[in-house]
Amino acid sequence: MSIDRDTFENTSKEELAGLSIPDQVLGFLATNEDRAFKPREIASQIGVDEGAVSTALSRLKDRSLVEHKATYWAVTDDTERLEGYSGYERATALFNNQLGVENKETWREHAPDESHPSVEVALT
Incomplete structure (x- = not known):
């Protein structure tokens, strides 16, 4: 997986070496916690072979x-479980360095008041 120059220059060798494929997959899913993805979509986004992503999932x-339904995968909503996984912390730190820390209140200000009808169908 490639990384941007800023991450290359500002991330320690230990942090870069320590981010395994499961850590990358979990970090990606956690960054996109409001969505579910197919393995090939995850592989494309993190630049890893789909087979390796499937094994990691x-x-x-x-x-x-993570949770699995049909062909889709999403990060668990069990925050205690996530926080207990050391790879989550490393992946979150790396994604925060690359993309900036997400401000959930700002995000919520721009979120729709109601779910799209297709989401309601998927939840029933």
């Missing part, structure tokens, strides 16, 4: 860190 599911 299975391992993360065994640890109850």
